[in-house]
Each structure stands twice: as structure tokens, then as C-alpha cells.
Amino acid sequence: MLDRLDRALRTAPHLPAVLGTGPGGAVRTRATRGDLADLADRYAAGLLARGVHRGGTVGVAVRPGPRALAVLLAADRIGARVAVLDPAAGPEVLRARLALARPDLVVADALAQAAAGRGRALAERAGIVLPDLADLGTVATVGPQWPGCAPALAAGHAPLPRREEGDGDAVIVFTSGTTARPRAVVHTRSSLAAGMTAVADLVRPTPGVPVLGGTLFVLVPSLTAGAPVALPARSSRALARQVRRLAPQATYLTPPQLRAALDRGARFTGRVWTGSAPASAELLTRVRAAGAVEAWGVYALTELFPAAAVEQADKAAFGGTGDLVGHPLPGVSATVSAEGELVLSGPAARHRYLGAAPDPRVATGDRAALDRGRIVLAGRLKDMVLRRAENIYPGLYEPALHVPGVELALLVGVPAADGDERLVAVVQPARGASPAAVRAALGGVLDRMGSARPDAVLLGDIPLSGRSRKPDRAATAELAAAHRPRPAR
Structure with missing residues (x-):
């Protein structure tokens, strides 16, 4: 999927890739498809110049958006893997994660570095608290540089190698574990591609029509299909205004974002997708009443994204006990253990946990039952x-x-x-x-x-x-x- 995206960006470089709003709220192009491809090439050359090569690890503390996507494309281009470093996890937790992932280089934007340096007060207001810069190891800056930032990830002079062939580690995402023993999910290129392909098959983006959403599982399938994307506004008032002006074909928001936008009178177009937290039938019904053609709840885990989906009409009609999250998506196998735990497998399942042996089965930690093939959740077994x-x-x-x-x-x-x-x-x-x-x-x-x-x-x-x-x-x-x-x- 990342290869397909790279080729697609270069096929029509003049078309918009990332949308924003200008004076008066007019929709404008923040970056073209060619801009994004060029940025990925510059980052790839910069990584090579800083000593990151095939099989290496790049820590990424960059807010979701075009730069984070470009770093992922750059790492994939040279055969390295990305370790996602959440700047909001807290310094003790992040130190432990850095010790486990041992990145060759940490790529961070200015806000993340401010949390680890002289701008700590500003970053804390944004919910970001990092260790001191010295604890992050070797750091390179992407995007604008503030005073005190590490040197920029500047392009080097070495030619880019031939694109990596075959499978291999693509991304490390930390999810759980104690501070002393972090736990991390490792996705390979094939499992990451399978998950993004499942999103593309589920949503079927139309070329040229805007999509609203900010995660990689939104950006990659949308841009590959030729649909420009816009990152959701942070404030609920701006988000409601953004939905109205963009008229997106598909909107991806978390349940808290949806509730906040609805409270501001948001009117939706096209299909709306929500996940990362339980989405009630009542919430999906509110979204439909606010103009959405369809409102979908998506059940997904870091270990397997996406796993199942349910539309508002089916969820509202469900009269059983528990939370209906829908049929497993194509390729996903769902079983329930003797203890009542939902177990999933499929091409999009993570390859392994970092430091552990490969395992095709994902024990979700959720209690569940199967109702005519549909997954019905009945609470969490974990303490999460x-x-x-x-x-x-x-x-x-x-x-x-x-x-x-x-x-x-x-x-x-x-x-x-x-x-x-x-x-x-x-x-x-x-x-x-x-x-x-x-x-x-x-x-x-x-x-x-x-x-x-x-x-x-x-x-x-x-x-x-x-x-x-x-x-x-x-x-x-x-x-x-x-x-x-x-x-x-």
C-alpha cells in the first residue's frame, strides 16, 4: 500500500493532497501530491545522511499529518522501520519505550521538542510532556524550527537505494505494559498493507472528493485513491465549521470529537466513521439525524485494524445484550475462547510483540459472544x-x-x-x-x-x-x- 501511495503521488503531482482553510474559511490546498512525494524523498535522504539504513529504527515524535506520513514513506523507502513515540505518554513511560525500541534517530517536530526543553510550559498546555532532550538520544527536526530545536533533518547527497523488496518490519506501536516492561506491537509491511487495504475496500474513496480525518489509516488509503484529505480541527466550533465547508465524502472522527461537533450543530455529508472508543447506537443515530448518509462504528485494535464494522441501522435494531460491533471484515477470523475472550486473526494482524515470537492470534482482552457471525462485546477483561x-x-x-x-x-x-x-x-x-x-x-x-x-x-x-x-x-x-x-x- 505504501508503494502504491508513493507511485500515486507522483502520477498526478499537481493535484491537492492536504486541504486547509484560508481567510474567511475558504478551502485551500496546504500541500499537493507532488509536495508530499518530494518531502518523503528529502526525509529519506536525510535519514540516510544521519546514519539510518535498511533494518534501522526511526523514532517518530511528530503530530499526525503530512510530515508524519512523509517520515513513514521515507523510512519505508530505505527499508527502515518506524517506532511511534507518543509525546503525551509521560516522560517515565517514554524513557522505557525508547530503551526497548532503541531507535537510531528520533525525528521530532518543534512542539514535541519544546516539551523536552525550554518550551515545556507551552507543550504541557497541549498535553505533551517529554523527558529532557538528552534522554531522547540523537534528534532531528522536521517542520519549522523553534529556538533550541535539534538540527533539521536536512537532505543528504547520497542517492536513494532501490526500494525494499519483500516483507519486513514497518512500524512499532506501543500499547501497554508497565513502565519497566513496555509492550509494543510490531506490524510488518504486509500486515500494515492488509489493514489499509481493508479500510480502502470498506470506504471506497472517490477520487477528487475531500476526506476528513487525520490518522495514517485514513491518509494512506484516501491519498492512494486520489482523494484529498483534511486534518480535523482541534476546537469543536472550528470542527463543525470545517465539516460544513468541506462537505467531505467520508468523515473519520472519534466519539468524543463527534459529540463535540454535534453539540456545535455540525451537519454531515456522505458517510461518517467512528472508532477508537465505544460508539453507541444513540451517537450513530445523532450523526444520521445530522445529515450523514451512513454512520458506521468501527471495531479496531492496534494489533488488528480494522476488525469489524456496523452501520447505525443494524446497531439500533440490535435487541440483544452487549455491544454489537458488527461482522468481522473480509479476511478476519473471530473466535471466542473458553474463558469468553474474543480472539482474532487475519492478514492485518500484527506480526508479533516486540521481543516476543510471532503469533497469528490476537487475544483482544474483550469478553464477547458471536451472534449469527456478528461480534457482540460484553466488557473488557483487561484493566485498561x-x-x-x-x-x-x-x-x-x-x-x-x-x-x-x-x-x-x-x-x-x-x-x-x-x-x-x-x-x-x-x-x-x-x-x-x-x-x-x-x-x-x-x-x-x-x-x-x-x-x-x-x-x-x-x-x-x-x-x-x-x-x-x-x-x-x-x-x-x-x-x-x-x-x-x-x-x-
Whole structure:
């Protein structure tokens, strides 16, 4: 798929690739297809000049968009793989991920570097907290350079090698594990291509008609088909205005983005797709009522994207127990283990977890049942909390909550009124510890948690269970739901 995209960009270089809005909200071209191809070539030459070669690893701390896509194309061009470094994960977690991936070079934009340097305050307001620049290793800058940024990823003089043939590692995406033992998904070129082909077959983009969405699984199939893309606006007001002016054929937004746009009176065109978090029948129905021709919920995992999809009419008509997420997509096999866990496999499944042996089966951690071949979810077996379309794994962050004066600490998810989850830190002070002192000690830790910063902190005794008297997560979540904990300021 990346090869196809590279050829497609060069076939019609004058056509728009990335759209934006100009003065008065007029739609304008931010980058042509030729611009994107040229950028990928310059980045490929720059990677070679900085010592990254076939089989190497490029860490990428770049916000989603054309530059991130160009880095992926550049790495693919020279036979290297990309390790996605989420700047919002927090410094301790990111250090551990860097130690596992061991990138030859970290490519970062100015905002990511600001989080690791003199612009930390600005970046923290954007939810980005990185380690110090020295901890990132060798860094190169893409995009505009701010004062204090690393040198630019400048083009070198060496000719680009012949394109890599055959399969091989394409991308590493971190998903879970403790701070000391991060867990990462490794996709090969073939599994990445299978997932993107599945998206293209599901959506069937029409050439020349705009698509609204910002992830690689939107950008690559859309641009390959000849459809220009626009990145979703950050504010809900601007997003609603953007949907109206673009009139996209397909819109990809997370459920929180959809709810925010709908609250601003957004009117949709074409088909709307949502995923990365549970999408209720009520939400999809609101989208249809706001003008969408179809509204789809997509069930996907980092390990296998996409896995299943369901349209609003089918979801609204489902009268069974659980969350209907639809039929497995072509090529995806779904089974349920004896323990009730959904297990998936197929060409788009990840090759392995980094450091582990290849495994064709993806144990999802979701309880599920099959209803006439359709997947119906019945809750999560894992401890993961899903908030604002982001996976938050408590084991990554709980150790840091054990500051002086804290005896036990858990992070739990509590259902919110809008169908999302709130993240609550339940902290049990040690006997005799001052609650005010505990809250003060937690302040710095919470500031370093990035996108996993809890919505609220509850001080109290954590329920225990079993002969070993382990902390009871389910009971702790019920305790948090029954109280109104103080916001984590």
C-alpha cells in the first residue's frame, strides 16, 4: 500500500493532497501530491545522511499529518522501520519505550521538542510532556524550527537505494505494559498493507472528493485513491465549521470529537466513521439525524485494524445484550475462547510483540459472544481504561503514585454520563499521613502523567479481596463511582 501511495503521488503531482482553510474559511490546498512525494524523498535522504539504513529504527515524535506520513514513506523507502513515540505518554513511560525500541534517530517536530526543553510550559498546555532532550538520544527536526530545536533533518547527497523488496518490519506501536516492561506491537509491511487495504475496500474513496480525518489509516488509503484529505480541527466550533465547508465524502472522527461537533450543530455529508472508543447506537443515530448518509462504528485494535464494522441501522435494531460491533471484515477470523475472550486473526494482524515470537492470534482482552457471525462485546477483561478515545493502562502509572505518605494507589475507570469513562486515582494514605501533605506530594507526579492524568483523586481505603488481600479493582471502581472525588488540579 505504501508503494502504491508513493507511485500515486507522483502520477498526478499537481493535484491537492492536504486541504486547509484560508481567510474567511475558504478551502485551500496546504500541500499537493507532488509536495508530499518530494518531502518523503528529502526525509529519506536525510535519514540516510544521519546514519539510518535498511533494518534501522526511526523514532517518530511528530503530530499526525503530512510530515508524519512523509517520515513513514521515507523510512519505508530505505527499508527502515518506524517506532511511534507518543509525546503525551509521560516522560517515565517514554524513557522505557525508547530503551526497548532503541531507535537510531528520533525525528521530532518543534512542539514535541519544546516539551523536552525550554518550551515545556507551552507543550504541557497541549498535553505533551517529554523527558529532557538528552534522554531522547540523537534528534532531528522536521517542520519549522523553534529556538533550541535539534538540527533539521536536512537532505543528504547520497542517492536513494532501490526500494525494499519483500516483507519486513514497518512500524512499532506501543500499547501497554508497565513502565519497566513496555509492550509494543510490531506490524510488518504486509500486515500494515492488509489493514489499509481493508479500510480502502470498506470506504471506497472517490477520487477528487475531500476526506476528513487525520490518522495514517485514513491518509494512506484516501491519498492512494486520489482523494484529498483534511486534518480535523482541534476546537469543536472550528470542527463543525470545517465539516460544513468541506462537505467531505467520508468523515473519520472519534466519539468524543463527534459529540463535540454535534453539540456545535455540525451537519454531515456522505458517510461518517467512528472508532477508537465505544460508539453507541444513540451517537450513530445523532450523526444520521445530522445529515450523514451512513454512520458506521468501527471495531479496531492496534494489533488488528480494522476488525469489524456496523452501520447505525443494524446497531439500533440490535435487541440483544452487549455491544454489537458488527461482522468481522473480509479476511478476519473471530473466535471466542473458553474463558469468553474474543480472539482474532487475519492478514492485518500484527506480526508479533516486540521481543516476543510471532503469533497469528490476537487475544483482544474483550469478553464477547458471536451472534449469527456478528461480534457482540460484553466488557473488557483487561484493566485498561478507555478515555476520550485513548487507551490508558493503569500499570504504567500506578507505581509513580506511591509517593511518601501513600500506602496503596489504583487508577480506575468510572462511567461518565456521555458514555465515556473518567479516570480516577484512588489513593490510600498511610496511617498518620496528612491528607493535605499527600495531595501536595502527588502534585508533581500528576503533572508528569501527560494524557493519563486522572480527572479526579479520591483519598480513602482501597478494598481488598482474596486470601492474599490484593487490591480489588472492581470494588475500587464502584467506590470511586459512589463518591464525588476532588478534581486532580
